[in-house]
Amino acid sequence: MENNIEIKNIREKTPTLYIVIPCYNEEEVLPITSKQFLAKIRQLVTEEKITDDSRILFVNDGSKDSTWDIIRKLSAEDPHYIGICQSRNRGHQNAVLAGLMEAKDQCDITISIDCDGQDDINAMDRMVDAYLDGCEVVYGVRSKRDTDTVFKRFTAEGFYKLLNWMGAEVVYNHADYRLISSRVLQEFANYKEVNIFLRGMVPLVGFKSTSVYYERAERIAGESHYPLKKMLALAFDGITSLSVKPIRLITSFGLLVASLSFIGILWAVIGALVGETAPGWASVTCIVCFIGGIQMLFLGVIGEYIGKIYLETKHRPRYIISERTYKDTDAKQDMGTDKK
Incomplete structure (x- = not known):
């Protein structure tokens, strides 16, 4: 990826931008950040x-809470504000996807960003400049983590390293703050999986990309919706959705345990033949518990993959739009329901 951006403005057409902002219980921060986005x-x-x-x-x-009421009020006050409402909570990744798919036929570029005001919106200037210079995807990357606690910094950096080691291609210290052109979104729409991890899926599409770096601030208001538990769940979803390396590690470890077991069997047989064996309840118990625990762990990982296959085969919609604050001529039903 190119980090140094020289603006050449090779695009002949001035682009239309849609800023896609997922919102979940953001009544405290939305009135503040909406003005900044405008x-x-x-x-x-x-x-x-x-x-x-x-x-x-x-x-x-x-x-x-009153998040949707605030969005409808903003839309009535200024035409630059528009909104869509999902029929139920589907999670951050599905919300971002719904916004991107809603916008892909109505604009030239999208920028997805969270509502909490932590991501530096001034980085959008450099993102648009990079697009004008020919890039189709521009990743917003944190330059440092000085505002994080030691524990948060350790777990977050470990999160990205673990994902890359497990085979999930992600941009280090990049979350979901990124510019994507409509050209890339049209291709991305062909990715039909239900188990969504956008940080790893967007790089798979390809096209020319770059990164812009920014400093992340504290949340303006409200509480974070991504505690450690959700971060761990997101990491596990990302790994199992994009990589089969855990299965291969299980196979390798299984071969190692099988080899050691074979050696143990030979040792036990030889000991019995020469008459040097003695009762060993503790050692047998330890071995049985170890093998049993490993088997349960491995069955859980394999079961996770099987569960994802089960969900994929159902072909359930990834999101359902129940309401819009504007008239969409391309929608199946005006202010009605869309399923994707």
Whole structure:
């Protein structure tokens, strides 16, 4: 990836931008950050980097508070605000996907970003510049983690290293803050899997890409929706959705244990023949417990893969849009239900 960006403006057409923002119980922070997003849109329009048809697309992920009411109010106040509402909570990754698929036929580029105000929105300027310079995907990457606790920094960095070691191709210190062109989104729409891990799926599409670096701030208001438990679940989903390396490690470890067991059997037989054996309840118990525990662990990992296959074969929709704040002429039903 190229890190140094020289703006050549090789694009002949001024692009239309859709900022895709997943929202789940964001009533505290949304009134604050929505103004920042609108100011950024207006700035980029003034600088003639994007068209005035650009929009801020909020995706309500089944919030239980007044998030959707706030989105509808914002849409009524300014046409740059639009929103879609999922029929129920489907998780962050599905919410981002719903927004990207909603926007792919209506704009030239999308930028996905969280609603909490932690990601530096000024990095969007460099993202758009990189697109104008010919890049189709631009990753927003944290330059440092000074605001994190030692534990958070250790677990987060370990998260990316583990994913890459397990075979999931991800950009180090990149979450879901990225620019994607409509050209890439059209190709990405061909990825039909139900188990979604966008950080690992987007690099698989290919095309010219680069990274822009920024410093992440503290959350403006509200509470984080990604505690350690969810981070671990996301890591496990990413690994099992994008890599078969755990299965291969299980096979390798199984061969090792089988080899050691064969050696143990030879040792036991030889000892019995020469009459040097003695009762060994403790050693037998330890071996049985060890082998039993390993088998249960491996069955759990294999079961996780089988479970994902089970979900994939059902071909259930990854998201269902129950309501929009605007008229979409390409939708199957105006203000109705879309399934994808």
